[in-house]
Amino acid sequence: MRRFKYSLMNIVIILSVVTSLCSALYEDQIGKFDWRKKFVGTIKFGYFDAQNADKSIVATDENVLAAISSKNGDILWRKVFETDNTRGEIKFLHVTREGKSIASQSGDQSPFDIITVNGNNPFFFRGYNMNNGNLLWEWSITATSQDPENSLFFFKEYSMYHVLPIWNSHIEVTEYHASTGQQSNPTTSSIFAAYITKDNCVLNGQYFACIVKEQLLVIDLIADQNNLRTKAIESPNSSIKVIRGKDNVIQVGKSVLNLEDLTVIYENKNDVELYIESDKIIRVVQNEKDVKILTENAELSSIEDLPETLDNNLKIMATKCKPKRDDTNQIACRFLLSTNDGAIALVQQGKIKWVREESLTKISAVEFIELSLSDAQGAIEEELNSGDEEHSNSDILSSLYRRLHSQYGMIKNIVLHLLGLGPPPSFSQRAGLVRDDFGLHKMMVIMTKSGKLFGIDNVSGKQHWVRVLKNSEGFSNGQGIRLLVQRTSKFYPLPTQCVIIAREKITGNGIIFQFNPLSGQTIDKGLLNLDYKIKQAALLNYGDNFLRPILLVDTNDNVHILPESSLKQADGFFFYTVNRQTGFLNGYMIQHENNKVDLLPTWNLNLGGTENEQKITHVVSKNSVERVHSQGRVLADRSVLYKYINPNLIAVVTEGPDSIHKYMLNVHLIDVVSGSIVFSMNHRRAKGPVRIVHSENWLVYSFYNEKIRRNEITSIELYEGKTQTNSTIWSSLNAPPSPLVERQTYIISSSIAALRETITEKGITNKHVLMALDSGAVVEMPWMLLDPRRNSMVPTEYEGIIPYIPELVIQHENTINYNQTIAKISGIYTAASGLESTCLVMVYGLDIFVTRVSPSKTFDLLKEDFDYFLISIVLIGLITASYVVKHLAAKKTIKQAWK
Amino acid sequence: MEQIFANRTNLTGFENSKLRTVKKLNSKLKFIKKENKSLIKFKTMSKSSSKKFKWSLEFNTKPKSDLAVPPGFNLSAAQSHSEVARDTDQNQLIMKKSWDVALGPIKGIPMNLLIMYMAGNSISIFPIMMVGMSLIRPLKAIFTTGATFKSFELIQNSIIPQKLIFFLGNLVNIGLALYKCHSMGLLPTHASDWLAFAEPQNRLEFSDGGLLFI
């Protein structure tokens, strides 16, 4: 009881501290500097609402079922299934086509319009209402036969059929009543077919079609007898695929067949995209920049000057046609199109009504780029620059002349602008993409896994440019496409430069793409196909022209520097690689000799354990742009505990099974220059998913404690001690002895989807840790609460350390995205703004949420609700009052004098 | 608070003017007394006969010994003082006065200590103001030593010892104020006070890398 009292007291203390710590939102700030965009993912199945096609029902590879408005592309409702494909993957979608709901036979169930099948054994069958997406019924099965993940499904007249082909053996077909899941026949029917193989068979509707040498065999899975039919085909072993739109059409080789009567209905000579809409074959013909959608005899729709974003293998996902009123033969159609990289477009009468960029659900890298200077500011900058260049005549008179000259130029520009004769404003000026006073306006450069590159405004969410890098993909080992900033916007008038490092899909060779992140235009050669495979890449320090050269190491350990003129820059650079499979870390030094650079191996380390049971799951280094303002921490006795700030420190997480403790989780802190292990942590019976953030002199990571079945979060802080070995220079080769380590573990009630620290320009502002929870909320956790020095249970007034409480309380007021939940959060990106107090945040996953946070409140900005009115009233009042009083006082003294 | 200190610094001036003010007060009191007496006189006259005047005020009459001195009046107060001033050697008096002035700061120390003790060690507006004043006041006094002792320079004797004592006293006061600052934690005597100015360490080695792409 006493203990309870104690903790209660502690909680009260903490609550009071926390509420004073956080800078929560006010209700009137909703949407003021934050925005959220909802996405669905790349379409796997799509249907139009049968009645009036005002919405389309889509199922996507993100395990999402959604209804999208045909008018503007908004999401009307959305169901997000499990991320894990064993339960979440959408295997089948059926939307009623007859224009009326599918009522169950018994009649007591409510009618349903949509059926989905999710998962890979067990399979989940669900029925929904189309208007609001409400779940109506749900049942599930578990297949016991071998390879249940090959299962296929089709729907026919109130029944769901589960088709399980056992390759080279037989097909098992089970019929279920759609809404209840009751088996219509007590037994599963087996059709013996030893000829079926994985690559040569397809299921479309009730027909199972296979190509066996020179024959096409079609099995009707519903028919009781005579269910096998054959047809000879021209070329043996030709490919077989399903044509979308109707349940009984396939394409074999180049001929399109109707499976009901095995007649060839069309010859697809050019092998273009086909779709079937009410017995009409629709072709999609794409040349260069134009797309035509045609039937056999008429053109339905043609889009000229296709936007770049849609220029990647356009496919029809759904159509809805109506006969035109004026012309009896003609039909007017609405198409739901999708590209390989995830863009969705709705086309009606040759016009693109809307485009959704669904590739933004798979973000591989993000950077916030500062905008360029406005024209006027640029002129000032130029004036200053010209002074720098001509040192000989940078005396007062000439600079005065320059000053006057540029001001004359400005006035002239204004006058000309007013008259409408002035020079046209620059691109960025026109687009409103100029730096603001506080540096809050930035360009978000987003690289997606599908090779699409976006430039999005962080204030409005407007998409300024898009680029498609065809045939590019991320690297293996879960290493996505890299986006690196070679030159920031600070070096006016040199353009900002970013680079993308990716892998060619077919050859696996490296791809380099250099571009201007503000305009999206290519720099130099643009896309560069390398003739080697990239093993690792890194950015060197600023070289000539304020450009950071890229260092690439290929599979033969040759070093390449881009641009090649900066070879010297690489000399003495330390480089490390981590092998996920073997658990080996290798350290290298780069040597520049005789105009050649070489990798010089310096150290290696095995973290895989003796039997390689530990697998490296995370390698986390510090943010390269991070600045640490405070070099130490002030203790209660006013002495300083100096931080151990090692810029070459990385954290490596290994996970693996253990013979005694079932699971093991290790966290190693490694200096990558010297190769020394600075510190190691070991958690028994702990496993992932690990989320980790590494900054300044601390490390925070979350994991699952298997023993007590709860999520825990550990924080570690490193200190050099009360004295600093070298206050001016940090050298890892001459590093101080092993640091003091403070650590603490807290319990957290929800599992964490992503972790990230806030970052600011100078690092003066407190650091908070942003935690994305599985519920879709992003919580700002003050470092004070995660502090590993919170080790005493007794409240201490010194140092402002909060007493230790095992459970971390999540304050709802600290939720930065309030009720705007973000589905399936995969990462958080933070960037510094021009204001020291403010940090820009982007949370991404299925949705994108952009906002800004100020961990120590906006101390460098007047409050939003600053009462200008009151303060001016008070000022004016005081001034007038003082004058009046002065007058009165003068009068009084005169009176006094007369007395 | 400030005023008190101001008064205390002007102690010397006060001492100087004391004589004058006392004299003034005395003359005023005399005037009041006269009034009283004349009123009394008026009353008695009206009672007695010989009505030359209905009433009369005699401002220039000297106090007669037959009348009782009103309560609270001491005629000798001013006179005795002036007598002393007249009696003693002018130089000697100035000397004494100058020593008085010189010892002022030292005499103030116990009072200062008390005030400092009462102010506490918390940092808020009043203690800060107090500490600031107690620091600035002696400093000011030191810089205006010349002006303070100007009036005593008439005498032949050197006043350097007085000045020295005065200076030392003020130094002690400054020391006290500094000690107070120290105990309040206002003096940057700890390493932590210079932490904000510590520059980040320059890194010698640069490194990068990560998981293999292959």
Add this chain to the structure above:
Amino acid sequence: MKNFLIILLISLVCVSKTFSQDTDIEESSTNEYQVEGKVFAPELASDENYKNWVQNTDILLHTGNSGIFKGFLKSDGSFVINKVPSGSFILEVHNPDYVYEQVRVEINNKGKFRARKVSHIQPSQVIQLPYPLKLKAMTTFRYFQQREQWKITDFLFSPMVLMMILPLVLLVLLPKIMNDPEAKKELENMQLPGLGSEMPDMSEMLSKFLGGGTSAPKQQVQQSERSKNKKRSNNN
């Protein structure tokens, strides 16, 4: 005890029910169960709000080992999560606007269900909850701070203003009261008779003090003289 029995009975019934359903669907799914329950909507103003509530509410079952299982609400607020293996799970109702308490659901190898409150600090503590689950919203989420509104009363009752106003009142009002003849009378009445005459006059006191104090400067001078001499001797 009675309650416990009832709960046991209910859970048994449930189990048997799930078993029967399972056998209906597939014969061999003996170790897969379904977690079911009902989420009660908070009192909502309109049907539209209720619809939104149903759409925005998800059930998350944290299994620890095999990720998160999801459940969806039917329009009446009930939910079922199928194919759950035996084990201990945390069930969470998630709605962006309403707070629901987490529940730990335990299914043993025999298919017995137990629902209890989640306590991370004391995992062994058992506070049982009814099963099938009945979940009610605890509160609404408070995401926002209240803006401080400027009120004249706040300003007036601030200590600084009070400190300024009280002397002002005394300065302005008291003389007026004194001028008022009635009040004056009253005041005089209030005073004890005879006291007023005995109160010494201020000026009188001052003069007395100064008059009597004439000796004080003398002493002082003498003192200073003495000290001066002392100092001198010291200096010498």
